Amino acid sequence: MNRLVDGHRSFEKQSGAAGVCSRPAVYEVRDIRFRYREGRPEDARWVLDGVAFQAFEGEVLGVVGPNGSGKTSLLKVLAKHVGAQEGAVYLLGKNLATMAQREVAGLVGVVPQDTQQLFPFTVAEAVLMGRFPHRPHDRWSSGFGWENQEDLAVAAQAMATMDIAHLACRSVTDLSGGERQRTVIARALAQSPKVLLLDEPTAFLDLQHQIDICSGLHRLKEERGLTVVLVSHDLNVASQYCDRVLMLKGGTVFSIGTPQEVMRTEVLRAVYGCDVLIDAHPESGLPRITLPRYRL
Amino acid sequence: MLLPNSEALRAATLTAPRWFTIMGAFGLLTALLGLVCLQFGAQPIGLNEIIQIMWHAVGRGALDGDAAGSAGVILLQVRLPRVLLGFMVGCCLASVGVALQALLRNPLADPYVLGVSSGAALGASAGVWFGVGATFLADAALPVCGFVGGLLALFVVYRMAATYERLPVHSLLLAGVILNAVFSALIMFITSIMEPNRSFGMMAWLMGTLTAPAYPTLLTLSIYLLSGLFLLFNQARVLNILALGEESARSLGVDTEKSKRFIFVLSALVTGAVVSVSGMIGFIGMVIPHAVRLVLGADHRLLLPASALTGGAFLMGADTVARTLLSPAEIPVGIVTAIAGGPFFVYLLVWRKDRLA
Structure with a gap:
């Protein structure tokens, strides 16, 4: 059919x-x-x-x-x-x-595609910024103030989850791509989303x-x-x-x-306009997509 | 469950005790530098004498210094108000520099480079030309003229440089250059059609000059500027988040349009007031935040007030150089800051391209 x-x-x-x-x-x-x-x-x-x-x-x-x-x-x-x-x-x-x-x-926590940083915030500061939506809020002091014990605990938990606790004092401008990505995910997690x-x-x-991030997301779920x-x-x-x-x-x-x-195959052909090979993933049995060798 | 160590996290971030320690140290150093600046001038006054005169003045509850002879008059009526003015102007320029750098996500942003200062100068000169300065409103009205000019400049620069919600460094600088050129031409025009004796004063003011103000003027100005700075400091955490970029800021719950507008208007307000009293003093807004950020990190809760104190101290020092180097003649302090700041600008542009987004 x-x-x-x-x-x-x-x-x-x-x-x-x-x-x-x-x-x-x-x-x-x-x-x-x-x-x-x-x-x-x-x-x-x-x-x-x-x-x-x-x-x-x-x-x-x-x-x-x-x-x-x-x-x-x-x-x-x-x-x-x-x-x-x-x-x-x-x-x-x-x-x-x-x-x-x-x-x-x-x-809602958001992890954008571009995580390039310009200013030398420390990783700890960057993750703590995730607590901003939960800060005590009144008209006159919403823009200043210190993180409380709860903020620190949630941020520390998020950093432990993303395995970046050891980077706490490093500047976000000096991180590798993977470390930066994990920092931004930790920041999103600190929002308690x-x-x-x-x-x-x-x-x-x-x-x-790639494996770390994907399994991390699965674990969080x-x-x-x-x-x-x-x-x-x-x-x-x-x-x-x-x-x-x-x-x-x-x-x-x-x-x-x-x-x-x-x-x-039919869906991918209709959407992408090309044929790909689909078989079962040896571990999970889920569809595995492979590019064909040549297209003449 | 293993609890993660939030104490370790506390060590890596800004806390209230750390804030007070650092700010205390910066405040003390600035005060000491202020004392040193008071000693120098066409007529040097020793530290002992300064303390004596101050002591007397405090005891009598008057700042006229008549009882202490010529040294007292010089110190209390000329040097002290000028040093205080220099401090305030430096504070404001550095703070606005910090705010604009975070807002535009650009370490080269500075009221002078972006043309905000020249916009404010144009506003103030137009005010003088139309005779606002001669009325009893002068103290209050010229800062307002400066504010309008500065705000206009900021708006135009932003609209010129922004392409699809992004602000590329080079188009921002180019917009600043264009605006500076146009505004300078208009200021020159206003200067050229004034009577010669007034235009001379105007030229000196444009180059960036601190003149000893009367105490009531100083008070009006300080109320105006301190409220601006207070509102700006209160935005410190918002600035932290805006520095991450507009989309990230929205994801973290900042109403970016509202916050940006508020901070832009505050910046123009403070710059306008500063320019209307001291003319165009450049580079403080760019150099000081950079230097402070290198030492203390990027958290605006600390960066903003610490840059303010450092900027104040820097301008006090630069003004002391300006009034003693060719003593008894004076150089406009804007020349001193530009000579000190220009090379730093070149350094950033040539060797730190990686940090320019």
Whole structure:
């Protein structure tokens, strides 16, 4: 039977059997449309054009798709860095558009793709900044003040989780790519978030660090019930480490479901326009995507 | 469960005791330097004599110094207000430099380089030209003119340099250069159509000069500047987070648009007031934050007040050089700071490109 002919709606229905969907939704995205700037014709294209899906508590949701399919823009909308022009995003039942930035920051930790640092903060200072949304807040003293015992304990825990406790006194400008990445994840964890959004967390890392980060995220999900939304270019990372995968094409959801449902030759051919080899991963049995040797 | 050691973390970050120790040490050193600066001048006054005169003045509750002879008059009516003014101006320029560097994520940002100072100078000269300076409002009105000019400059520089939410270093510097050129031309124009005796004073002011103010003027100015600095210091943690970049700042719960606007306006306010009294004194806003950051790290809760004290001390010292080097003649202090700061700017641009984003 050719599933693709049925259209991608069938994948969504299937994913209901995956188990995670019976949990409460953390994010509910309702038909959002988003573009960067209005008025200029070259920016008039909708980067996200009617995206709708849900992210459930305690799942790792991978967002994949070709260049320019709207992956990073979707993450920006979820993080409230930008607002969608149409549709709405609900975070734990509240409309994101009506929430204060500070309120969002208390629930959502974001790890951007570019973690390059300019000013020589120490790693400890950088991680403690994650406590900013939880600081005591009043009109006149919101911008000064010291971290309290709880802040220090949470930050120390986050640093231990990401294995950067030994770097506490180092300057963030002197760190290697992997160390910097872990520092930024620790900062996001110090926010005590319910959701972690990551943009290409493994892009510039060597193999060891890729495995560390991915297993670390899996552990966080298991131990704390954290919801993780992860944008990745790497289909294998999405397939091996994500509970569900969301495939974007041209700003719309092409398919969403378990890795087995999404990572199929027909889907990848339709989205990327090329044939790849898919077999079972020798350890996990999940789909493994391999590039073909030549294309003449 | 193994509890992670948060005490170890405490050692790696800023705490209140550490803050008070460092600030105390900086305050003490600055005060000592102030005493040294009071001794030098066209007529040197010994330390013993200074302490005596001060003691008398405090005892009498008056700052006129008449009872202590000519040394008393020089010290209390000329030198002390000038040293205090130098300190305040230096404080403000360094603090604004710190704030702009964090906000624009650019270690070269400085009110002078970005054209904010020349915008403020244009505002103030326009004020003088239209005769605002001659009215009874002079003390309060010229800083406001400077503020308007500075704010305009900051707005234009920002809009010129920003491309797609990013602020590339070179377009920022270029925008500053262009703005400086245009504003200088306009200031020259205003100067050239003034009567010769007024334009001479104007030129000296533009080069950056500290003149001994009357105490009431000093008081008005210090209220204006201290409230600006207080509000700026209160944004220290926000500045820390803005220094990470706009998107990260949003992720950490800062309302970036609101905070940026607030800090820009404060910076223009303080710069405007400073320029309206002391003209264009350059490079303090760039050099001092850099030097302090190298020593104390990047946390703005410490960096901002420590840079303020260091900037104040630096300008007191530079002004002492300016008024003693060719004594009894004086050099504009802006020339001294530019000669000291220029090479540092070159060093940053040529050898520390990696730190320029």
